[in-house]
Amino acid sequence: MIWKLLxxxxxxxxxxxxxxxxxxxxxxxxxxxxxxxxxxxVIEDEDSFxxxxxxxxxxxxxxxxxxxxxxxxxxxxxxxxxxxxxWCGRVGQFSASEFGVEATVGLGGSGHAMRTQxxxxxxxxxxxxxxxxxxxxxxxxxxxxxxxxxxxxxxxNFGFATTQGLPRISEGQMEMIPLQFTLSGNGLRETLNGxxxxxxxxxxxxxxxxxxxxxxxxxxGDGNTQRPQRLIIESTSPGDVAIDQYMESHNYDVAxxxxxxxxxxxxxxxxxxxxxxxxxxxxxxxxxxxxxxxxLLLQKxxxxxxxxxxxxxxxxxxxxxxxxxVAGVNLAALVIAFAAVIAIRAWYMPTxxxxxVDGGTITTALLCGIVIMTAISAGNIFAIRRRVAxxxxx
Amino acid sequence: MxxxxxxxxxxxxxxxxxxxxxxxWLREVNLQRGKRYLVDAQSGTGKSxxxxxxxxxxxxxxxxxAFDDVDTRQLSVAxxxxxxxxxxxxxxxxxxxxxxxxxxxxxxxxxxxxxHKTASxxxxxxxxxxxxxxxxxxxxxxxxxxxxxxxxxxxxCQPAEFYLLDEPVSHxxxxxxxxxxxxVSQEADALGAAIIVTSVxxxxxxxxxxxxxx
Numbered sequence: 256m257i258w259k260l261l262x263x264x265x266x267x268x269x270x271x272x273x274x275x276x277x278x279x280x281x282x283x284x285x286x287x288x289x290x291x292x293x294x295x296x297v298i299e300d301e302d303s304f305x306x307x308x309x310x311x312x313x314x315x316x317x318x319x320x321x322x323x324x325x326x327x328x329x330x331x332x333x334x335x336x337x338x339x340x341x342w343c344g345r346v347g348q349f350s351a352s353e354f355g356v357e358a359t360v361g362l363g364g365s366g367h368a369m370r371t372q373x374x375x376x377x378x379x380x381x382x383x384x385x386x387x388x389x390x391x392x393x394x395x396x397x398x399x400x401x402x403x404x405x406x407x408x409x410x411x412n413f414g415f416a417t418t419q420g421l422p423r424i425s426e427g428q429m430e431m432i433p434l435q436f437t438l439s440g441n442g443l444r445e446t447l448n449g450x451x452x453x454x455x456x457x458x459x460x461x462x463x464x465x466x467x468x469x470x471x472x473x474x475x476g477d478g479n480t481q482r483p484q485r486l487i488i489e490s491t492s493p494g495d496v497a498i499d500q501y502m503e504s505h506n507y508d509v510a511x512x513x514x515x516x517x518x519x520x521x522x523x524x525x526x527x528x529x530x531x532x533x534x535x536x537x538x539x540x541x542x543x544x545x546x547x548x549x550x551l552l553l554q555k556x557x558x559x560x561x562x563x564x565x566x567x568x569x570x571x572x573x574x575x576x577x578x579x580x581v582a583g584v585n586l587a588a589l590v591i592a593f594a595a596v597i598a599i600r601a602w603y604m605p606t607x608x609x610x611x612v613d614g615g616t617i618t619t620a621l622l623c624g625i626v627i628m629t630a631i632s633a634g635n636i637f638a639i640r641r642r643v644a645x646x647x648x649x
Numbered sequence: 650m651x652x653x654x655x656x657x658x659x660x661x662x663x664x665x666x667x668x669x670x671x672x673x674w675l676r677e678v679n680l681q682r683g684k685r686y687l688v689d690a691q692s693g694t695g696k697s698x699x700x701x702x703x704x705x706x707x708x709x710x711x712x713x714x715a716f717d718d719v720d721t722r723q724l725s726v727a728x729x730x731x732x733x734x735x736x737x738x739x740x741x742x743x744x745x746x747x748x749x750x751x752x753x754x755x756x757x758x759x760x761x762x763x764x765h766k767t768a769s770x771x772x773x774x775x776x777x778x779x780x781x782x783x784x785x786x787x788x789x790x791x792x793x794x795x796x797x798x799x800x801x802x803x804x805x806c807q808p809a810e811f812y813l814l815d816e817p818v819s820h821x822x823x824x825x826x827x828x829x830x831x832x833v834s835q836e837a838d839a840l841g842a843a844i845i846v847t848s849v850x851x852x853x854x855x856x857x858x859x860x861x862x863x
Contacts, residue, residue, distance in 0.1 A: 256750075256754060256757065256758055256761070257758075259750070259754075260747055260749070260750060260758075263749065559747065561706070562745045562747070563758075564706070565704065565706060565733065565739070565741070565745060566733065566758060566759050566762065567730050567731075567733035567734035567759070567762050567763075567807070568730070568762065569726065569727065569730045570726060644726075647706070647726065
């Protein structure tokens with residue numbers, strides 16, 4: 256009955272205007288946060304299995320160097336020199352396969368299979384951050400887990416698949432594709448099943464567990480152990496300029512150099528910040544529009560509200576219809592804005608998936624929306640309560 | 650609540666006056682539960698202000714108004730809500746009905762807070778006062794006299810220790826005056842409540858224990 260009494264001056268147009276402004280502001284904020292969450296992995300190429308303070312290096316390959324027969328591998332002295340640097344923690348050496356590898360990829364139920372010459376490298380297990388259950392090798396039940404470069408997938412998706420009219424595949428699909436490796440050497444030729452456990456942006460190679468490599472090199476290898484072509488270094492002071500200087504002076508290449516991507520990451524942060532700020536300003540304006548609307552409403556109903564207080568209704572009971580309006584409209588705005596974000600995300604995600612990125616979580620954006628909405632509602636409700644309380648003494 | 654005490658109360662608007670000639674302003678007055686009081690006032694002497702002060706929605710006065718020795722300025726909002734629902738029943742001179750609601754809706758707006766009267770008791774009261782046929786009419790469509798009777802029924806829809814009636818029969822004839830006097834007396838007797846009536850001429854027909862000149 257209080258609602259019947261107080262609804263008279265409620266302006267649907269004003270509320271709709273507020274809701275619209277709020278939906279726009281909130282959608283912008285949430286979408287910016289969502290897109291930043293989704294796009295950041297593309298730019299920053301976070302590797303789940305390699306910590307950021309690990310550096311993978313190779314020797315630079317130059318034309319003159321190749322002609323002159325300059326070494327492309329690292330000698331024991333090179334390794335010792337790196338280990339002696341103040342910024343260097345541990346150094347791990349990549350070991351290469353000393354036997355022949357052929358990989359066969361079955362393409363689903365089509366019966367087609369792709370076969371290619373292949374190679375393996377391994378690094379000490381303690382440099383790799385991967386579930387140890389996935390990253391072991393048991394000679395009695397041979398199955399080879401591999402981590403491959405994400406570039407290979409991009410090469411397939413954007414080079415091969417696009418031009419040959421084949422379907423693009425995501426990382427998730429790739430991990431389910433049956434793989435077989437045929438290993439040969441020492442007069443043996445055996446086929447083992449393989450499994451992709453992940454993709455790396457910073458390891459530009461095919462990585463297998465060290466214990467598999469040791470086993471396979473013993474079984475198929477000729478015992479002629481090569482010097483490492485790559486090193487993995489744990490840096491004690493990531494970002495140290497001395498590291499760049501050292502690498503440059505020794506003609507070492509750092510794999511998956513972060514300089515460009517960190518610039519892009521910074522730009523993304525700035526762009527996201529600007530968009531979020533615009534959205535926040537719209538939301539803030541919407542907040543004041545609703546505030547104004549509610550104040551006008553309260554002003555028009557002052558006498559009724561005072562009479563209700565005189566009848567013995569509490570300020571909370573008298574505010575309740577307004578609080579419900581605010582909460583209802585704000586909740587609706589949140590739901591609609593969130594739906595809009597999901598819809599827009601569904602539109603851009605296929606493009607990102609083609610880039611091999613599954614996108615981030617939507618929890619962050621939703622949480623952001625909830626926090627903003629709660630703050631706006633709390634502000635509105637606080638103002639209503641205060642206004643009604645001010646009516647207490649005529 | 651047994652006593653409403655006035656201790657040298659003076660509306661701000663009369664500030665500076667040493668003697669107002671009033672038996673309430675600037676005096677020590679105790680209004681006791683169970684008694685009948687008439688506040689006989691000239692227009693403009695502050696009787697409606699006095700009601701507002703007692704009912705706690707105006708505080709523009711000096712001195713102290715106390716309920717059982719508790720200064721009413723110290724009462725919390727929650728306590729005031731309780732007082733307005735269960736301890737003091739107030740009929741304002743301007744009635745404060747909602748014209749956009751029906752008679753029954755106006756009455757129920759109060760009664761749903763207190764659950765003091767049943768629907769049939771409310772119907773009986775309306776009938777007794779001759780406005781039962783208006784139960785579902787909008788208050789806006791009622792005459793002032795009819796509105797006064799509806800407002801009176803609403804006032805009875807709560808338990809009380811004090812009935813505070815501000816010119817309750819200013820727009821009523823003698824017959825309705827007596828009806829209202831009888832009904833409020835019955836309620837007050839049943840609850841052991843006091844009745845405080847203000848008037849500028851048309852007194853409610855009660856036997857008063859004390860008449861205070863305002």
